[in-house]
Amino acid sequence: MNDPYELRYDPIQKDFLYLHRTTTYNMGTFYHRHEAYELYLFLRGNVNFYIENSCYRLVPGDLLVLNPEEMHRSYSLDETEYERITINLQKSYLHRLSTPATHLSACFDYRPKGKGNIVHLKEDQLEQFLQFTSSLEEALASDAYGRDVQANCCLAQLLVLANTVFQNASYIPTDIMPDLVRQTMDYIETHLAQEITLEQLAGTFHLNSTYISRRFKQHTGLTLRSYIVDRRIALAKSYLCEGLTITEACYQSGFGDYANFIRSFTKIVGISPGRFAKKNASLPE
Known part of the structure; x- marks a missing residue:
């Protein structure tokens, strides 16, 4: 796995x-x-x-x-x-x-x-x-x-x-990201608070789910699952910075399981959601 x-x-x-x-x-x-x-x-x-x-x-x-x-x-x-x-x-x-x-x-x-x-x-x-x-x-x-x-x-x-x-820059670099990968990222970003499945992505893009997963991993180095978890943690961090409770940040960022949220947040951020919230609250404006 x-x-x-x-x-x-x-x-x-x-x-x-x-x-x-x-x-x-x-x-x-x-x-x-x-x-x-x-x-x-x-x-x-x-x-x-x-x-x-x-x-x-x-x-x-x-x-x-x-x-x-x-x-x-x-x-x-x-x-x-x-x-x-x-x-x-x-x-x-x-x-x-x-x-x-x-x-x-x-x-x-x-x-x-x-x-x-x-x-x-x-x-x-x-x-x-x-x-x-x-x-x-x-x-x-x-x-x-x-x-x-x-x-x-x-x-x-x-x-x-x-x-x-x-x-003073006027330089515009050429973006060569494959449309499928960019569209997948955009879909994930707009549906973070909802359930996201491979079946939904396959239906949205009318492509085989294995093909979508393989292309995404090829260009990001990440599985779809790990990418979704990271984006949800980033959203939860912003909610905690806004003063939401840990429970509110958990569910509003798309996590359906509180224990999994605590474990994922601590693993990725390096500190627990509670410590992150306290640390952010102590920072000067």
């Missing part, structure tokens, strides 16, 4: 996490989220990048921004070397780097969910970005006095550049 908790989460414990990686194998096979913002620069390879219900064939110089609510997945189409730079940043860290006049989280937050995630850097912008990341790598590898300040300066410069590029 397929594991209903296939969705992967990468917890980010530090203020930021910088990685410059080159691989010849697939990473990020499953849709996942981070507990932080992500700045991602694609340098080379043969890669499809999935964000929510869209998919893009990346081109060297593509810069992506992702917030903690956006599911995403990179998939190497072959064993070509896949090089990218990823920087994960905690919300609190971006807040400290920002000023009243310069909100460095703007490119992550001020856009519709799953939309406007990609820009393509011009040659001079890419060169500037790589200069900043090279200086950041030097600061992170150093034990000299002031290395943390230098790293913060590099990150601030990178974020100013990223925000400036996104503010």
Whole structure:
């Protein structure tokens, strides 16, 4: 039986996490989220990048921004070397780097969910970005006095550049997500509070249920069941943030069994619904 908790989460414990990686194998096979913002620069390879219900064939110089609510997945189409730079940043860290006049989280937050995630850097912008990341790598590898300040300066410069590029972007990437997968995601999203079965999906799309399941798993890395559970947990989190009780959040997000809701929520979120609600209630406005 397929594991209903296939969705992967990468917890980010530090203020930021910088990685410059080159691989010849697939990473990020499953849709996942981070507990932080992500700045991602694609340098080379043969890669499809999935964000929510869209998919893009990346081109060297593509810069992506992702917030903690956006599911995403990179998939190497072959064993070509896949090089990218990823920087994960905690919300609190971006807040400290920002000023009243310069909100460095703007490119992550001020856009519709799953939309406007990609820009393509011009040659001079890419060169500037790589200069900043090279200086950041030097600061992170150093034990000299002031290395943390230098790293913060590099990150601030990178974020100013990223925000400036996104503010002035006119680039529209081509979405290559198969219609069936996108329509299945849209159907699930609009029927979360109701029962969703393979038979219903087969009847809606007039296709064999096995074919729908196989195509969905091929492009998301997830079973339909695990995807539905995740979307319902995300809905329950929003209800808890709005002040609904745990019982109300459970049933209004489509869970028919309270014990299963508690177990699923704790497994996916990492804390119980009760602790999540208390933690959210204690956060400043």
